[in-house]
Structure formats: structure tokens, C-alpha cells
Amino acid sequence: MPHIPEVRPTSHEHHDPxxxxxxxxxDLAGTDRDQAITLTRTxxxxxxxHADLLALASATAAAPAPVATRPRDxxxxxxxxxxxxxxRWRRLAAAIAKSPTLLSRPMGVGLAxxxxxxxLIGNVHITGFMGSSAATPAPQSAxxxxxxxxxxxxxxxxxxxxxxxxxxxxxxPDAASSVAPAAxxxxxxxxxxGAPAASIGTQAAPIAAADGKTASEVPGGLAGxxxxxxxxxxxxxxxxxxxxxxxxxxxxxxxxxLRGRRTA
Amino acid sequence: MLDSPRLRIAVRRxxxxxxxxxxxxxxxxxxxxxxxxxxxxxxxxxxxxxxDLVVCYQDQLFALVVRxxxxxxxxxxxxxxxxxxxxxxxHAFRGGSVKSWLHRITINAAMDIQRARKRRPVQPYPExxxxxxxxPAGKEADPVTTALMTERHRAINGALASITxxxxxxxxxxxxxxxxxxxxxxxxxxxLGTVKSRIHRGRLALxxxxxxxxxxxxx
Numbered sequence: 001m002p003h004i005p006e007v008r009p010t011s012h013e014h015h016d017p018x019x020x021x022x023x024x025x026x027d028l029a030g031t032d033r034d035q036a037i038t039l040t041r042t043x044x045x046x047x048x049x050h051a052d053l054l055a056l057a058s059a060t061a062a063a064p065a066p067v068a069t070r071p072r073d074x075x076x077x078x079x080x081x082x083x084x085x086x087x088r089w090r091r092l093a094a095a096i097a098k099s100p101t102l103l104s105r106p107m108g109v110g111l112a113x114x115x116x117x118x119x120l121i122g123n124v125h126i127t128g129f130m131g132s133s134a135a136t137p138a139p140q141s142a143x144x145x146x147x148x149x150x151x152x153x154x155x156x157x158x159x160x161x162x163x164x165x166x167x168x169x170x171x172x173p174d175a176a177s178s179v180a181p182a183a184x185x186x187x188x189x190x191x192x193x194g195a196p197a198a199s200i201g202t203q204a205a206p207i208a209a210a211d212g213k214t215a216s217e218v219p220g221g222l223a224g225x226x227x228x229x230x231x232x233x234x235x236x237x238x239x240x241x242x243x244x245x246x247x248x249x250x251x252x253x254x255x256x257x258l259r260g261r262r263t264a
Numbered sequence: 265m266l267d268s269p270r271l272r273i274a275v276r277r278x279x280x281x282x283x284x285x286x287x288x289x290x291x292x293x294x295x296x297x298x299x300x301x302x303x304x305x306x307x308x309x310x311x312x313x314x315x316d317l318v319v320c321y322q323d324q325l326f327a328l329v330v331r332x333x334x335x336x337x338x339x340x341x342x343x344x345x346x347x348x349x350x351x352x353x354x355h356a357f358r359g360g361s362v363k364s365w366l367h368r369i370t371i372n373a374a375m376d377i378q379r380a381r382k383r384r385p386v387q388p389y390p391e392x393x394x395x396x397x398x399x400p401a402g403k404e405a406d407p408v409t410t411a412l413m414t415e416r417h418r419a420i421n422g423a424l425a426s427i428t429x430x431x432x433x434x435x436x437x438x439x440x441x442x443x444x445x446x447x448x449x450x451x452x453x454x455x456l457g458t459v460k461s462r463i464h465r466g467r468l469a470l471x472x473x474x475x476x477x478x479x480x481x482x483x
Binding site for chain 1: 311314315318319322323326327330331334336337339340343344347348351352416417420421424425435439440460461463464465467468470471474478481482
């Protein structure tokens with residue numbers, strides 16, 4: 001309860017108006033009520049306040065709405081009904097949300113946790129084991145091969161002109177310009193944007209030149225070493241699956257939480 | 265309305281499911297009985313039944329909202345959105361008072377509007393200057409009394425519109441709609457003590473704003 005100052009008939013500013021308001025609303029009992037009644041009996045201003053609050057409460061209850069007539073009819077048209085009719089997904093979500101809290105909450109938490117764990121483990125797995133699986137060659141286009149060959153390691157950054165020469169499919173400036181952004185991106189990933197682009201020539205070019213193969217075809221060579229640092233594909237099906245599990249789990253939790261507030 | 269053929273058919277329809285029985289528990293109150301029948305029909309896809317419910321409650325809900333959101337257009341949008349929400353969530357109605365269910369949905373919609381208004385303040389309460397409507401006077405009404413009542417209502421509505429949204433909502437629900445503290449606490453999602461505090465502070469604020477016009481309310 002609010003602090004009740006000592007009753008002084010001459011100092012209304014020290015009296016607690018909330019106490020008088022609570023008395024007017026009939027919310028007080030016991031000593032609080034006694035003190036409030038004492039205030040109204042010993043202080044004329046408190047008595048006026050009490051009477052005014054009672055009068056205002058009854059006047060409020062009797063007051064009509066400030067705008068009496070509604071400006072339009074709120075009946076729903078068939079088009080409204082069709083628009084508001086829940087879609088199949090909404091009905092499914094509603095059915096899940098409608099299920100008892102004991103069921104929907106654990107389901108939401110479980111799905112979200114499973115998704116998060118799957119995302120973590122999947123990405124660690126991909127990154128950790130990519131090196132061992134990288135020896136398998138894959139057919140790639142010229143640009144794709146160029147970008148996959150480009151390593152994050154600044155020591156292995158290859159100049160576009162070297163790539164074109166090694167793949168043998170480049171056709172002048174166009175090919176060089178298409179490869180250049182990938183080279184720049186690889187440099188950024190490596191964290192050494194200022195590394196000399198031609199430095200790869202000292203390591204990879206001799207290997208490739210020795211047997212006439214591209215770098216991606218060299219087992220355990222440039223490709224195997226570079227892929228350890230390549231980030232996993234963010235749009236892989238597994239990532240999408242686990243991401244969807246997280247989203248659905250959180251949606252179930254949110255729906256369960258909102259259900260009571262909206263329609264209870 | 266209770267004598268309409270459609271309602272008779274709805275009453276005779278059987279068999280009822282367990283869920284149906286729970287939500288259509290026979291009520292002594294004819295209004296409640298009518299509402300439950302309409303809700304059941306609407307759940308079965310009868311848009312006309314839902315619109316009957318709209319007709320029954322639209323004036324009442326608009327009068328409630330226009331006190332909480334004293335802007336005619338916003339209040340109107342709010343009531344429409346509340347009926348949309350009710351239609352969308354017909355399946356979520358779990359029995360009890362249809363009126364209270366609709367009021368809760370409407371109050372939530374009004375509170376959403378209030379929150380949105382706080383984020384994007386606009387010129388407040390243009391409708392309060394609208395004096396075109398006055399409460400109907402009885403045949404024997406004294407012109408002086410009528411004028412006094414009109415002035416009193418205008419003053420109290422103006423003062424209500426000038427206090428905070430939370431205080432206004434609490435006072436409207438308590439003094440005008442007649443809900444008790446616990447019901448208001450449940451509707452607005454705050455504690456019982458907060459509801460009491462809002463009502464007390466709101467009344468004190470009303471008195472402060474009407475300090476120079478209190479003679480209208482005394483005696």
C-alpha cells in the first residue's frame with residue numbers, strides 16, 4: 001500500500017491522493033481504510049477529492065459513447081470469408097497450436113533443438129571431412145573449375161591469367177574478367193586481400209605442368225589442401241532441412257504462446 | 265431472432281460431438297443460447313449465422329472501442345479487424361460467454377491500435393469535437409437538465425480522451441462495461457494491482473483535467 005503520511009489537517013499536499021482514490025473505489029480494508037476515512041474527515045480537500053471521485057465515477061458510467069453511430073456495417077462479405085478462410089498450412093498450424101500445451105511445447109522445443117544440433121553437427125561434419133573426400137574429382141566448367149581451384153590460403157592464390165592458361169579454355173579478356181572476381185573473393189576469404197595474385201605460380205604451376213593435369217585432378221594436391229578452408233555450401237539440402245526444423249519448432253512455440261492471448 | 269427457422273434447425277441438429285456439447289451447453293440465458301447456436305452454425309460454414317452475430321454485437325463493440333480509441337476511423341477499423349479475427353478463430357472458441365469472447369478479441373485489437381498509435385502519433389481525437397449526436401432525451405426531460413447532462417457527457421468524454429491509453433481502457437472496462445478487476449486483469453494481461461492503480465490514477469487524472477468544471481458533477 002502507498003505510504004501514508006501523518007495526518008495534518010492543514011497540509012493537504014502531504015496527503016496521499018491514491019489512498020483517497022482507493023477509498024472512493026471501495027478497495028480499502030482494515031487500517032488503510034481507517035486512515036483514509038480519517039483523512040477525509042480531517043482534511044476538507046481530501047473530503048472534496050473523495051466526493052469528486054465518486055461523482056466522476058458515476059458520471060463516467062452514465063456517459064454515452066462520444067460517437068454514437070458506427071460509420072459502417074461490419075458484416076463479412078463472402079469475399080471476406082473466403083479470404084479469411086484458413087489455408088491448408090494455417091489449418092495445420094492451428095491444429096498443432098490447438099493441441100494441448102503438454103504436447104505442442106515439447107514438440108516445438110524438440111524440433112528447434114533438433115534443427116540447431118543438426119545444423120551444427122552437419123556443418124562441422126562437412127568442414128571436418130571435406131579434406132578427406134576432396135580427392136574425388138568432379139567435372140566442372142571452366143569458370144567452376146577456376147573458382148574451385150582458387151584457394152583461401154593466400155599462398156595459393158592464382159592469377160586469372162594462370163588459370164586460363166592452365167585450363168586451356170579461356171578465350172581472351174572475357175574469360176579473364178569472368179575469373180577475376182572469384183580470385184578477388186578468394187583473397188578476401190583468405191583474409192589477406194593484399195596477397196600477390198601470381199604467387200601461386202611458384203607452387204601449383206609446376207605440379208600441373210609436370211603431368212599436364214589441372215590442379216583439381218591432382219590427388220592430395222592443390223584441391224585437397226584448399227578445400228579444408230572452403231565454407232560448407234549454405235544451401236545444401238541438409239542445411240535447409242535442419243533450418244526448416246528450427247523455423248517450424250519456433251513457430252509452434254510462438255503459436256502456442258499466442259493462442260491464449262488472442263482467442264482465450 | 266430466436267424464432268427464426270434457421271435457429272430451430274440449428275437447435276435440432278444432431279448428433280453433437282463432445283466438443284460441440286461442451287461449447288453448446290444449454291444456457292438459461294436466451295442471449296447466450298442464441299449466441300452459442302450462431303457460433304455453432306458459423307463454425308459449420310454458415311456465414312449468415314456469423315453475420316447475425318455481427319449484427320447483434322457491432323454497435324456494442326463499436327461503442328466500447330470508440331471510447332478506448334477515440335478516433336472514429338481507427339475505432340471502425342479496429343472493430344472490423346476484431347470480427348475478422350473472431351471469424352478466423354471460430355474453431356478456438358471453447359465455450360463460455362460469446363459476448364466476453366468477442367469483447368476480449370476486440371479489446372486486444374484496440375490495444376494493438378493504441379500501441380500502433382504510440383509508435384506513430386497522429387493528431388489525436390478529432391472526433392471529440394463532433395457534437396452532432398446527443399443522447400436521446402425523455403419526453404419529460406427538463407431542457408436545463410438535458411443541457412447539463414449534455415455538457416457533463418461532453419466534458420467527461422473529453423477528459424477521458426486526454427488521459428493515458430492504459431488508464432482510459434481500465435476506466436472504460438470497469439466503470440462503463442462493468443467488468444471486475446480480475447476480468448480486466450485477464451483481458452489486458454496485467455496484474456490485479458496494476459488494474460486498480462490504473463483506475464485510481466485515471467480517476468485522479470480525470471479530476472485534475474476537470475478541475476475547473478467540477479461544478480457540473482457536484483450535486
